[in-house]
Amino acid sequence: MTGANEGNVEVKGGLRSDQISGVVLIAIALVVIWFNREFPVGTLADPGPGYVPLLLACTLAGIGLLVAVMGARSQSMAEIEWPEATRALIIMLACIAATFALERIGYRLTTAAFLVFFLGVIERKHPLAVMMVSAGFSIASFYVIGTLLKVPLPVGPWGF
């Protein structure tokens, strides 16, 4: 933590990834303990619904503490690179939009729009290829999964 070398491992200044991880694990454990207060813990002879979650949360807090304490030589936060983060965020937002749309406008339309967005807007592929892949994938997958394998898939208000 001081910027000095420890053995062969160069320890740069700043927070380490395992220290952050350990603190987050402890925070998760505390949140679980907080919500677990609604459930009776019971007795050892008759453990209640809150018994095992409490036991696990305490274990998680303990492990989190060890991860944080022993994380002084882990990777520095500054060394973790996020070059794909913007693309990852766009993907997540598109998936969220598709999930919202799925039961509202139906599987085929949602999937077609989803693929048009990725192939046309993000990847900037040729419009003809975009149309063919989007329409082909949504119709073919609906036919195989929905019609042949009889898995019920959402249909929009327009009947497709």
Next chain:
Amino acid sequence: MIETFNSLMMGFSVAFQPEVLMYAFFGCIIGTLVGMMPGLGPLAGISLLLPATFGLNPIIAIVLLAGVYYGAMYGGSTTSILMRIPGEAASVMTCVDGYAMTQQGRAGPALAIAAIGSFVAGTLGVIGLMLMAPTLASFALRFGPPEYTALLLMGLFVLAYMSGGSMLKTLAMAVLGLLLGMIGIDVMSGYTRFSFDIVELGDGVGIVPVAVGLFGISEILLTAGQADPPKVQQPTLRQLVPTKADLKLSVGPIMRGSVLGFMIGIIPGSAHIISSFVSYGIERRLSKHPELFGNGAIEGVAGPESANNAAATGAFVPMLALGIPTGPVTAVMLAAIMVHGILPGPMLIQQQPDLFWGFVASMYVGNVVLLVLNLPMVGLFVNLLRIPYAYLYPCILAFCILGCYSVSNSTMDVWIMLVMGGIGYVLRKFGFDLAPVALGLVLGPMLELSLRQSLAMSGGDYMIFLQRPIAVTMLVLGLVLLGLALKPLIFKSKDWRSSVGLDENVD
């Protein structure tokens, strides 16, 4: 022995039914394709196919999914050898020497030895499964709640010891998974826990959305935007024939890899991944020319490829004999059986002999199908890799959404998948292994039930675990391994991971 033979014959009568054969064949093809595609490992493939098996009979469902599993093990080696892209994590070690052989113009023998090794290991693994599972199931009939608690705890300790990365981080992920398993209605008291008034969470968090999110979505988030893969080499059929020297060098690694992989496969955790690393380390140590490893040693392909296929089969032993999954893949397969109202556990083999023996026999058939299919058709399969990733990943994402929605026709599963995908992405950035989360999720309710039943049996006395010989043996074994895992942390010494080339941040 005669009884086993008769049962196997009965199994073959099931496996040779045209419908079962057809689905085994489809499973192997889908698995091979799934294994070849980066971002779609066997777990994502099986999870996405799960809803499609609901309408099938249970034997066909499990035969299809098992075909995908070991097909993916075969498929993963092809991209590793030809392009240095591991289609799935277990093929990472195959990349090292397999790709070096490709660069030397010896892709054909590398592919052939990988396929032969996979076939031998798969077949030996099925023999092991056939002999071990019924014996283990009979033994497990003596298990009560304390024994199950000890067994599950031992599994988690072994998982920590055998994990590819940091032991503490692995344990943290397992506990996180166990906590996820607490969501939903508590079967003993009827309380609905941690559902935040969301009705769909009353049934708990399903393994499929968690697995697809953690493994499928997080992989796409990490790899989206990458450059298209390089050109693919297509060896001709004649080039696939290995030389006598290649075969001679490969016999030992294949046999060792098969035995080692099967044994590791029985243990909980990312067995097929670990087995390939351990096998590579052992072969390098045993070789008269260790300097060739990394530069195209065929033993470096034969050992790990055999080990990961044998491990895939070994994982079915506790699944079928005890009803306990050793990893996310077997957890999803257990879910597939349970959908059909079949209760996994020690009674499964007795109550559903046609399912167990039909499954075993179908694995013999599947291994032959994969050997016959993969080598001549390798040129055809690698064409899939010519599809630019820009087209591939949106389609995989659409499949993930479709697959998760189909499990229970609910967008809640899709939301869970997306949340787990985001969490998985961050966790992988921080060097966490994700498999224990999925395993913990499945083991959580089992562990809670058996622990609370044990405590109720003993009137709250934890000594019950020390008073029962089977339970105490398993606990001691687990604690010894946990101690061994803790040793390098306390004394700053090297552990087994460094000797087989696994570093702390393997995920």
